[in-house]
Amino acid sequence: MSGQDRAPGRDSGGSKYAVRMDGITKRFPGVLANDDVDFAVERGTVHALVGENGAGKTTLMNVLYGLYEPTEGTVYVDGRPREFDSPRDAIDAGIGMIHQHFMLVDPMTVAENLVLGVEPTKWFGLATDERQAIADTRELAERYGFDIDPTERVQEISVGEQQRVEILKALYRGAEVLVLDEPTAVLTPQDVESLFDVFAELVAEGKTIVFITHKLGEALAAADGISVLRDGKLVGTVRADETTREELATMMVGREVLLEVTSEPAERGGETLAVEDLVVTDDRGVQAVDGVSFAVDAGEVFGVAGVDGNGQSELVEAVTGLREAESGTVVLEGEDVTRDSRRECIEAGVSYIAEDRQERSLVLEYDLLRNGLLGGQTLPEFSDGRLIDWGRTRSFVDGVIEEYDVRPPDAGATPRSLSGGNQQKMVVGREFERDPDLMVASQPTRGVDIGSIEFVHNRLLDLRTEGVAVLLVSSKLEEVQRLADRMAVMYDGRFVDVVDPDAVTEEEVGLLMAGEDPDSGRGGGEPRATSTDRPTDTADVD
Amino acid sequence: MDRARLAHYLDRLVDATVLERLAISLAALTVAVVVGGVIVFLSGAVATCREPALALGGTAFCYDPIEVYLTLARGAFGSPTNLGLTLQETTLLLFTGLSVAVAFRAGLFNIGTQGQMVLGGLASALAVLQVAPLLPAGSLGALLAIPLAVLVGAVVGGLYGALPGAMKAYADAHEVITTIMLNFVAMGVAFYLVRNHLGDPSTDAVQTPSVPEFVRLSPTIGGTRFSVIALGFGLAIAVLVYLLYERTVLGYDLRTSGLAPEAAEYGGVNAERNIVTSMTLSGALGGVAGAMYVLMILYRWQTDMPPLGFDGIAVSILAANNPLGVIPAALLFGAMKGGAIQIDFALGVPPELVEVLRGLIILFVAMPEFFRMLGARAGYGSVEDEVAADGGQKRGEEGD
Numbered sequence: 001m002s003g004q005d006r007a008p009g010r011d012s013g014g015s016k017y018a019v020r021m022d023g024i025t026k027r028f029p030g031v032l033a034n035d036d037v038d039f040a041v042e043r044g045t046v047h048a049l050v051g052e053n054g055a056g057k058t059t060l061m062n063v064l065y066g067l068y069e070p071t072e073g074t075v076y077v078d079g080r081p082r083e084f085d086s087p088r089d090a091i092d093a094g095i096g097m098i099h100q101h102f103m104l105v106d107p108m109t110v111a112e113n114l115v116l117g118v119e120p121t122k123w124f125g126l127a128t129d130e131r132q133a134i135a136d137t138r139e140l141a142e143r144y145g146f147d148i149d150p151t152e153r154v155q156e157i158s159v160g161e162q163q164r165v166e167i168l169k170a171l172y173r174g175a176e177v178l179v180l181d182e183p184t185a186v187l188t189p190q191d192v193e194s195l196f197d198v199f200a201e202l203v204a205e206g207k208t209i210v211f212i213t214h215k216l217g218e219a220l221a222a223a224d225g226i227s228v229l230r231d232g233k234l235v236g237t238v239r240a241d242e243t244t245r246e247e248l249a250t251m252m253v254g255r256e257v258l259l260e261v262t263s264e265p266a267e268r269g270g271e272t273l274a275v276e277d278l279v280v281t282d283d284r285g286v287q288a289v290d291g292v293s294f295a296v297d298a299g300e301v302f303g304v305a306g307v308d309g310n311g312q313s314e315l316v317e318a319v320t321g322l323r324e325a326e327s328g329t330v331v332l333e334g335e336d337v338t339r340d341s342r343r344e345c346i347e348a349g350v351s352y353i354a355e356d357r358q359e360r361s362l363v364l365e366y367d368l369l370r371n372g373l374l375g376g377q378t379l380p381e382f383s384d385g386r387l388i389d390w391g392r393t394r395s396f397v398d399g400v401i402e403e404y405d406v407r408p409p410d411a412g413a414t415p416r417s418l419s420g421g422n423q424q425k426m427v428v429g430r431e432f433e434r435d436p437d438l439m440v441a442s443q444p445t446r447g448v449d450i451g452s453i454e455f456v457h458n459r460l461l462d463l464r465t466e467g468v469a470v471l472l473v474s475s476k477l478e479e480v481q482r483l484a485d486r487m488a489v490m491y492d493g494r495f496v497d498v499v500d501p502d503a504v505t506e507e508e509v510g511l512l513m514a515g516e517d518p519d520s521g522r523g524g525g526e527p528r529a530t531s532t533d534r535p536t537d538t539a540d541v542d
Numbered sequence: 543m544d545r546a547r548l549a550h551y552l553d554r555l556v557d558a559t560v561l562e563r564l565a566i567s568l569a570a571l572t573v574a575v576v577v578g579g580v581i582v583f584l585s586g587a588v589a590t591c592r593e594p595a596l597a598l599g600g601t602a603f604c605y606d607p608i609e610v611y612l613t614l615a616r617g618a619f620g621s622p623t624n625l626g627l628t629l630q631e632t633t634l635l636l637f638t639g640l641s642v643a644v645a646f647r648a649g650l651f652n653i654g655t656q657g658q659m660v661l662g663g664l665a666s667a668l669a670v671l672q673v674a675p676l677l678p679a680g681s682l683g684a685l686l687a688i689p690l691a692v693l694v695g696a697v698v699g700g701l702y703g704a705l706p707g708a709m710k711a712y713a714d715a716h717e718v719i720t721t722i723m724l725n726f727v728a729m730g731v732a733f734y735l736v737r738n739h740l741g742d743p744s745t746d747a748v749q750t751p752s753v754p755e756f757v758r759l760s761p762t763i764g765g766t767r768f769s770v771i772a773l774g775f776g777l778a779i780a781v782l783v784y785l786l787y788e789r790t791v792l793g794y795d796l797r798t799s800g801l802a803p804e805a806a807e808y809g810g811v812n813a814e815r816n817i818v819t820s821m822t823l824s825g826a827l828g829g830v831a832g833a834m835y836v837l838m839i840l841y842r843w844q845t846d847m848p849p850l851g852f853d854g855i856a857v858s859i860l861a862a863n864n865p866l867g868v869i870p871a872a873l874l875f876g877a878m879k880g881g882a883i884q885i886d887f888a889l890g891v892p893p894e895l896v897e898v899l900r901g902l903i904i905l906f907v908a909m910p911e912f913f914r915m916l917g918a919r920a921g922y923g924s925v926e927d928e929v930a931a932d933g934g935q936k937r938g939e940e941g942d
Contacts, residue, residue, distance in 0.1 A: 322807060343810030352808070360808040365649075365801045374798070375809040377791045387789055417557060 015079030018043040018177050018208035019064065019095070024073035026059050028420075033059040034070070035232040041177070041225070046199050046209045048223035048240075050216065051252060056232040057212045061179050064210075065097040066090035077177070096170025097179040102162050104154045110165050111137040111150035114172050140168055144201050160191035167198065171207075178202065180211040184218055196222040214307060216248045228252055249510035269298030272469035273319070273438050278328035280314040288314035290493035291328070296438070301460065301470040303484025303501065305477055307513050311493040312473045313355065316442045319471065320352045321345030333437055346375050351436035353427055355443035355473075361427040362415045369411040372397035372430055379434070400429035405455075421452030428456055432463060439463055442473045457483060477509055489513055552917035555910065563862070566910045574906035578899040579607030585895060605891055614896070617884020618877035624884065626766030629773060630839065632876030634831055636776035638854025639861065639868040640783055641827035645717075646863040647787055648820040649800030654706060654721025655828040656851025657728030662699030662829020664732045667836045667843035668740060669694040670753045679756045687757045688837060695833030696826040702728065703825015704818055711814035717821065725851075733845050742842070749844040759838040767839045776834075779827070783865035796820045828854075859908040875900070 017040045026034040034056045041047040049057050062068045064075060066084030074081050077093045084090045087097070104113050115133045122129040137150035146164050154162060163183060170178055184192045199209050199222055213219055219226050220240055228235040228251040235251045273296040280289035288311040296302040306312055317323035319330055321342040330338045332348055340348065352375075354360035362371050373393050376382045382393050394411065401409050404425040408417065415423050428444065441460060445453040460483055464470055474480050480487050480501065487501040489512040496512050558566065586595065586605035595606035618628045638655050645652035670691045677683035706720040733748060742751040759769035787793040798806040799816035806813040831850060836843055857875055861867030882896035 321810075341810070341812075342807060346810045354808055356804075359802070359804045361805070363798055363802040363805045366798075370794070373794065374805060377794055377809065383791050386791055388791055388794060390789075 015076070016042055017076070018078065019210070020076040020079070021060070021064060022074045022076065024060060024063055024075070025071045026056075026063055026068055027071040032232050034063070037073070037229070037232070037234045039227055039234060039237075041208055041210055043208050044203055044206055045224040046203055046211070046222055047225045047227065048219035049210060049212045049227050049229065050214060050219050050248065051229035055229040057229050058181055059232075060229065061097065061181060061210070061212060064090070065095060065179060091173050091175070094174055094176035095179065096173060096175025096177070098163065098166040098170060098181065098183065100181045100185060102166050104162060104165060104169075106155035107153060109151050109153055110148055110157070113154055113165060114140075114150070114169050116169075118173060136172070137168070140172060144168075144171070144198070144205065146198070158191075160187055160194065163187070163191075163195065164198065167202075175207070177208045177210065180209070182212050182214075184213060184215065192218070214252075216245050216252070219248070220245065245511070246507050249507045252510060266299040266465045266467070268300055269467050271295050272298045272333060273471065274329075274331040275319065276329045276331070278315065278318060278330065279326040280311070280318045280323060281326055282314050287326075288493055289318065289325075292490075292493075292495055293328075294488060294495065294498070296469040296471055298437075298469050299464055299467045300486070301464050301472055301484045303480035303487040304471070304473040304490050304495075305480040305487055305509065305513055306475065306490035308475045310490050312442070312475075312490055315490070316352075316355075316440055316471075316473055319438075320350055320440050343378060347378065349435070349437035351431035351434055351439050353424075353431055353439075353441040353444045355446060357420075357423055357427055357446075358415070362423060364415050367412050367414050368401065368406070368426060369394060369397050371415060371426065372400060372411070374430070376430075376434060381434075396433070397430075400426065400433055403433075404429035404459075421455075424456065425452060428459060432459060436463075436468055439468050439470045440473075441470065443475065444472070445474070445476070445479060453479075475513075477506065477513060481506075481509070552913065555914045556917045558914065563911070563914075567862070567907050570906040570910060571903060574899075574903045575611070577906070578902045579611065581898060581902070582607045582610050582891070582895055589890075591890065605889065605895075610885060610889060610891055610895075613885050613888050614878065614881035614899075617881035617888075620884070622763050623765045624880055626761070626763030626768040627883075628873075628876045628880035629763075630766055630768035630876075631879045632872045633768065633773045633776050633838070634834060634850050635853055635857050635872035635875050636773070636780065636868060637827055637831035637834055638850045639857030639872050640776070640780055640854075640865060641824050641831060641851075642854045642858035643861060643863045643865055643868050644783055644827060645800075645820055645824035646858055647800075647865070648796045648817075649802075650707075650710070650817065650820055650824070651718045652703065652706075652721055652821060652824045652828075653718055653855065654703065654724050654728075654851075655824070655831070655854050656847075656849060657721070657725035658699040658702045658825040658828030659832035659835070659851045660725075660728045660732050660847055661702050661832070662695035662825075663832025663836045663847065664736070664750075664843045665698035665829070666691040666695035666833035667750050667753060670757050670836075671751060674754045674757055679754065681756070684756050688759070691757065691837055692830055692833045695829040695836075697829070699829015699832060700822045700826035703828065704822040707818040707821025707825075710821070711817040729845075732843075736843065736845060747844065750842045752842045753836070757837065758841050759834075769838050772834050772838050777869065779830075780865050780869055787865065792819075796823075856904045856908070859911065860904060862911055874903075 019039075019041045021037060021039040024034050024037045024039070025032070037056070037060055039049075039060065049061070051057050059068065063070045066087045066089050069085075075084065076082065077095065082089070082093055084093070090097075105116065108116075111130070111133045114137050115128070119128040120132040120136065121127065122132070134150045137148075141148045141150070144167075146168065148157075148161060148164060148168070154165065157165070167178065167180075183195060187195060199211075202209060211222070220243075223240050225237060226240055226243065226248065227237040228248065230252065238247070275295070276293050278289055278292045279287065282288040290311070292311075292315060294302065304312055304315070314323060318325045321337070321340050321344065325338055328338070329336055332345075332350065335348070337345055337348060337350075358364060361374075363374065366374075369390075373382055373388065377388065378385055381396070383389055397411050400406065401411060406418070406422050406426050406429065415426070418426070424444070431439065439460070444456050444460070457479070460470060460472065472480060472483055482501075484501050486498055487504075487509075488495040488498045489509060490496070491512065499509070582605050583595075583603055586603040587601050589604040591602070591604035594602035594604050595609065596603045617624055619625050638659060641655045641658070642652055670687055673687055673690060674683070677686055702724065706715070706717050706724055709715040709720050710717045736750060737748045740750060742749055744751075759772055761767050762770040785793075787797055795806065795811045796816050796819060798809060799811055799813040800820055803813035803817070806816065828851060831854075832847070835847065835850070853875060857868055857871045860874070861871040878896060878900045882893040885891045885896055886893045
């Protein structure tokens, strides 16, 4: 296929929708990622897909792009039902996707990247016609008004330019519909502006654009239509010129009618954790936590809400001993543990549910017995410091499996044979049953099915009743609102505000979380200040 | 085979239980023996011989595969001398196999056992040559010198293993690459030192002088170099390594660090330091293998040591990296080595064909494990696709 071949295009004319997705359900073991979603995009428009982290935006787009097969539902392109076995089929149907992580070969030139896999050839297909490739690139770039030198190496051009190369790549393969996954996350404010100009240019050429974002300002600024996803369901689709930021925020974070909290606030004890002026840098040396102070009492749940990647991970790692703070103090039960190792923190009674359970909280190669020991191998309960007491470990793990209803109830099984919910129940059980003084729970219900969410929530509240101090970090607003006694909203390394979760509206918090403080008057379409950096590991998980 | 079917098989393989895996290995072994027999039989058609095992039409098949296997067994175990030859090979493979298994068990691919063995052996020989004149000849001297030689071999091999370990832990240099390269460095350095500075001046061969009689591990079976003391030592190490990983906090930490560094850190383990420790232990065992080769087989260090370190990789994989499994795996390999000579003598079957049989066994037995490891790494098996559900990337799609 050469760049000149265009997939069935705009003049096939069957439908006013370039793309229509009908009743899409996508189920993963233990997770319902998309639940009966109807989604349609008119030809020649820009459409924004917004929602919180884990709302199912990227999953839906991956279905469209042929990366996933939907469990139920049909994808229509130009009014015709299509079944995509792979992205190749989607590309052939005229759908191009630009991922958050660019799929470019850095040492190769722009033109080489552009034609990769569909190279124009010469000498009867024996060699790549490089001159043709460069000419094609130049022609395409000029048509859409991109200022790009085809002979420059990708590693030498800016991130914004790389993104434009990705867009050209999709166009070269005949894309009529361009899907962009969080395209602004990696861009500077200036680059965001010009990206939106590119959108306008493409639409003028008859292309259709779908982009994923969780920034309301961007959706309002760049899109014609906006669809909101929440917990895998489509909340609604609105026209950008007929809606307001507040309406969108409500749709995006609106409270789920989950079971209401039944337990009364527990009796507060003394101050268990005190964090003072904490400054933490991330792996790249960028300051991620910028002078945060707070305290958590025994018998209190202190919640931290916020969009992923605003310093929550680094904060949690500093508190749990996994990351050394630049400055500031962490005091646990009156003892300064700021410089303590992770092991010392565990021994001091800090339990921790990590956000990435398959990377951190579990060893996928180990059975549940060995996973049940993780972190506790030096605690007197499980060893004398040298030899492991497998007998006691075994009864501990069996107890966790039974009490936390881990299925299948088999200490010899590996986490691979468990659903996400059951994996998390195992982790939660292990961390809870070690009798912690401080429980740090980071995204404790991420990727977990509804039933297990209720379970984990209730257990967290039980723990509070038992007088444990709980630090809960979650990007799911309703989770923090439901469980926390006090709630901080974290944005760009700082606590924007600490509020009573029952006394604030979803809109207020939603705007705080989206980095648009209604009090300070900041806002508009302005992207977050952190967005100039490449996203951190946690930030790019949608 | 279409992709869905392949994915299905990979899922099944990754989820296989220990018993299923054992059954797979045994079946693979059987198939390897059968296929090897067919190859031996067919290759007989292109060989020339006076008494073909079978003549079909105009074609004479020289080799009878059943006869080959029987001779192989006789050659390996048929007489005390044969048994001794088999066991001396087994002993050496026990050490190199354990060296590899220690690292593999901890999720680290130490391909550098050969280099660790070369340097460990050299250091051990040099230490003995230095110390022996100061010691009384006889069993008291042996009692002092032999443990010292083994210790020096272990220390030097261990340090040489720690090097790629540190590069892995602190500079993210993949241990497969670094250990392979360090093998060449070890051989080159040892060759240079012995040829130019430390060699035996009375000969042109690149070798050290012989170690005195009393420091040698005396053969238990006449006509061979097999020492039951060395074998006993190796068996003891196998059990110790097994206990280390099964029973101790250190073993748990080592293994966790290699398999899942992030989870190890989460569990309060210094993953970096433990990666270095695993590689050091692995290198130390490689060094001991070198010391054993010097003290038990050659009585001196000589350039071009046999590729025992590389054979150790096969032994370890055959044993599914289980330290106790290394014992029968080393025996199997030792037997094939011993038997190969006999086959050459008795049947005129070239020893290279026995190498083919050996290769087939590794191929057949190791491949299911290999695909299992690959499949698990690519995210197959009934692992919940949580990352994807969160909107991340699909399995196998990771950018790096």
